[in-house]
Amino acid sequence: MSIAENVAVIRDHIALSAAQAGRNPEEILLCAATKMNDADAVRQAIAAGVDCCGENRVQELTQKLSQDAYRGAPVHFIGHLQTNKVKQVVGKVDLIQSVDSLRLLEAVNREAARQGITQNILLEINIGKEESKSGFSQEEIWEVLDKFPLYSNVNLQGLMAIPPILQNSGDNDKFFQEMYNLSVDITAKKSDNISMGILSMGMSDDYGSAIRCGSTMIRVGTAIFGHRNYAKPHLG
Numbered sequence: 001m002s003i004a005e006n007v008a009v010i011r012d013h014i015a016l017s018a019a020q021a022g023r024n025p026e027e028i029l030l031c032a033a034t035k036m037n038d039a040d041a042v043r044q045a046i047a048a049g050v051d052c053c054g055e056n057r058v059q060e061l062t063q064k065l066s067q068d069a070y071r072g073a074p075v076h077f078i079g080h081l082q083t084n085k086v087k088q089v090v091g092k093v094d095l096i097q098s099v100d101s102l103r104l105l106e107a108v109n110r111e112a113a114r115q116g117i118t119q120n121i122l123l124e125i126n127i128g129k130e131e132s133k134s135g136f137s138q139e140e141i142w143e144v145l146d147k148f149p150l151y152s153n154v155n156l157q158g159l160m161a162i163p164p165i166l167q168n169s170g171d172n173d174k175f176f177q178e179m180y181n182l183s184v185d186i187t188a189k190k191s192d193n194i195s196m197g198i199l200s201m202g203m204s205d206d207y208g209s210a211i212r213c214g215s216t217m218i219r220v221g222t223a224i225f226g227h228r229n230y231a232k233p234h235l236g
């Protein structure tokens with residue numbers, strides 16, 4: 001199937017999942033996870049109507065920006081970002097979804113201040129408490145939010161999570177539910193540069209459950225572009 005056909009199938013599935021939860025499908029944005037797909041594939045996804053693109057690696061982001069690959073759609077950074085690479089991402093993307101440590105948050109705020117801009121961000125939660133993943137715990141997030149008035153060059157728009165790899169469908173529902181509850185709890189905490197409009201969760205294998213649990217942005221790669229070919233020489 002073509003990228004356009006895949007996107008149409010996903011839109012149908014979004015509508016179905018939203019209906020099951022009594023939600024409006026227009027509340028749910030489709031972010032194309034474009035890693036390891038080239039500029040041409042990205043352009044096809046944008047032409048097929050994805051709402052935004054999410055890039056994982058700084059090198060690929062820089063290359064595709066130079067190719068003007070994301071024209072017509074906002075671009076987000078969704079991968080682990082090293083603090084020494086913030087200059088290449090801050091001010092270049094509409095949203096950094098993967099702010100996963102206090103150190104990175106401070107580095108992003110500092111770089112945005114240096115550029116004289118406000119950078120939109122999400123905080124990444126390590127919802128499955130996995131050793132292998134970065135991200136804030138549900139406990140430490142409150143301390144971080146207390147410090148937010150200090151970070152005047154970032155605008156917090158919500159939360160993002162990558163739950164554990166699925167063993168059985170439905171396994172991640174409890175994590176999606178916890179994410180939803182957390183975002184509701186944080187919404188009650190009012191601060192000038194904090195809003196919880198975005199809850200970014202759900203990927204190719206589990207976006208239906210994520211939507212039923214309250215996701216407002218799904219990040220989908222494989223179901224749009226097909227399986228990534230890790231054997232192929234890497235872009236750039």
Ligand SMILES: *Cc1c(COP(=O)(O)O)cnc(C)c1O
Nearest residue numbers: 033056078203204219220221222
């Ligand atoms: C690759 C990736 C996705 C999409 O994963 P698929 O299973 O291919 O849909 C979503 N989010 C992040 C952060 C990713 O790295």
